[in-house]
Amino acid sequence: MVGRFTRHAIRFFRNNDGNFAVITALASVPLLCAASLAIDYTNASFEAEKLQAALDGATLKAAQLYGQGQTEEQATEGGNEMFFGNWKRPKGIADAGVVAPLPSVNFVYTEAGQQVTAVADYAFDYDPVFLTRLSFPISRHSGASYQNAAEACILALNPTANRAFEVSGSSKVDTSGCTITANSISDEAIYVGGSGNLKTECLYTPGKVSASPSNTKLACGSAHEGSAPAVDPFQRKKMPTAGQAVNLSGCGVNYVGGGGGGGNCNGTGKTSNKPPEGYAVTLKPGTYAGLEIKGNVKLQPGDYVIDGGVLKFASQSVVTGDGVTFFLLNGAQLDIHGGSTFNVTAPTSGTWAGFSIVADRSNTAPAVINGNSYSHLNGIIYMPASQEVQYAGNGGTGGECVRIVAQEITMIGNSTFKLDCKAELADNKINNPGATTLIQ
Structure with missing residues (x-):
């Protein structure tokens, strides 16, 4: 075997x-x-x-x-x-078909x-x-x-409008050190006409600039046409909500609309029918169904929410307030007449630090801001849906710490803007689109 x-x-x-x-x-x-x-x-x-x-x-x-x-x-x-x-x-x-969330x-x-x-x-x-x-x-x-690219003083957000930013008539605008940006693709996205004059660091737009060289002085030499549109840098900031409306019946008929001679004036006392010369009504922060200021009014620091009415400074009004933000909610409108005198500064702390006037993102109402040579406004005017903001600032050589964001912006007077406003604007900036690159 x-x-x-x-x-x-x-x-x-x-x-x-x-x-x-x-x-x-x-x-x-x-x-x-x-x-x-x-x-x-x-x-x-x-x-x-x-x-x-x-x-x-x-x-x-x-x-x-x-x-x-x-x-x-x-x-x-x-x-x-x-x-x-x-x-x-x-x-x-994934283990055995169980899909766990990835970190x-x-x-x-x-x-x-x-x-x-x-x-x-x-x-x-x-x-x-x-x-x-x-x-x-x-x-x-x-x-x-x-x-970051250059800082902008003015940002017009409308993507198609003719003359999204406009300087015309006899207006003189000086934003030396900061730029003007219009997101429109129009051939007249930025317009300087008539006897208007514009002096600025530079102009940025996806469209084109229509301006006489003799009326326009650019530190950068030539406008940046065909540039990328700028984003709204404040688009995710949360808006406040309206509360119980303030009763103005005791605030004096010559001082505020709806005011009278008796009762309580917003918790600050009564205003007589014949107040002494130089008397000023004091208002507290809160919600107002509308606020028309007709006389000498002092605003305590805080948020003033205008709920669906009109915020109006009449031609004889004198308005002062430090650390103040006006919020225009539910279709509220803004009307600051020529002849009014105002000295208003934005808060330097809090959620909306650096902002003086804010409209909610569905508020398309146009606005007029037109004071006199003694008027001063420091802060960001943020009205992103407003179809047009007409602005006439203080043309003094010192300039103002103002930034404007709206759909369309028209300069209707002499305005000078400061660049160095870090403290007044709480370090908020509006920058033109910059360059993003891989480094690692």
């Missing part, structure tokens, strides 16, 4: 066909392993490239949003929306001068297709910077 087995074994190993089968079987094992490794490596490299591209896009977006005035939370939210919109969950991350991207922001930087890292455990027990992490790093 043993001899017979031995003879069969010798015959098998001497057979060439048998040798080839054995060798082929033995050689196929490393070949299959090598092929599996090559496929897994290729798939992993592909996933790593997708991760890097998505992370780069997200970091660029986050840096841009933060550089344009969004908070860290808002910029991070925008960056994550970009990331997960471009990078889908690779196969193999968000964490961005770290730094700021140096006019440059903002955002950096981020992201990693996930990749499960190979064949070598499933050899999962390994894939991680990528990205960094991007956003360089």
Whole structure:
């Protein structure tokens, strides 16, 4: 029996066909392993490239949003929306078909001068297709910077209007040091006509500028036509809500509309029918169904919410107030007549620090702001939906710390704007679109 087995074994190993089968079987094992490794490596490299591209896009977006005035939370939210919109969950991350939420991207922001930087890292455990027990992490790093362009004093948001920003008549406007920006694509997006004169750092618009060179002086040499539209830097700020309307019946008929000679004047006392010379009515912050100021009125610091009525400074009014913001809600209108004298400054702290007049984002009512040579207004006039703001500021050489945001803006008088207003505007800025680049 043993001899017979031995003879069969010798015959098998001497057979060439048998040798080839054995060798082929033995050689196929490393070949299959090598092929599996090559496929897994290729798939992993592909996933790593997708991760890097998505992370780069997200970091660029986050840096841009933060550089344009969004908070860290808002910029991070925008960056994550970009990331997960471009990078889908690779196969193999989920266990047994259970889709667990992936961790968000964490961005770290730094700021140096006019440059903002955002950096981020992201990693996930990749499960190979064949070598499933050899999962390994894939991680990528990205960094991007956003360089702010020049600061704007005026931003007209309307995307198509003719003369979205206009200087005409005999108006003289000086925004030396800061720019004027109109988002319109019109051939007359920015217009300077008549005997009007404009002096500014530069002009930015996706459309064109219609202006006589003799009436326009630009520090930058020539206007930036065809530029990218600027974003509303304050678009995510939360508006206040209206409360119980203030009763003005005791505030004096010659001082405020609806006022009388008896009763309580907004918690500040009674105003007699014949007050002494130089007397001023004092108003407190609160909600007003409308506020017409006709005489000498002092405003205590705080928020004055105009709920659906009209905020009006009559021609003989004298209005003073430090740390004051007017909010125009529910279609409230603004009418500041020529001849009125006002000296109003914005608050330097709080949610709306740096803002003097704010209209809600559905308020399309036009506005007129036209005081006299003794009037001063410091703060941002933010009326993003207003179809037109007509502004005549103080043309004095000292200038004013004013910024204007509206759909269309027309200068109807002599105005001089200051550039260095960090304290008065609570460090709020309106910047033209800058450049965003990858740095890491």
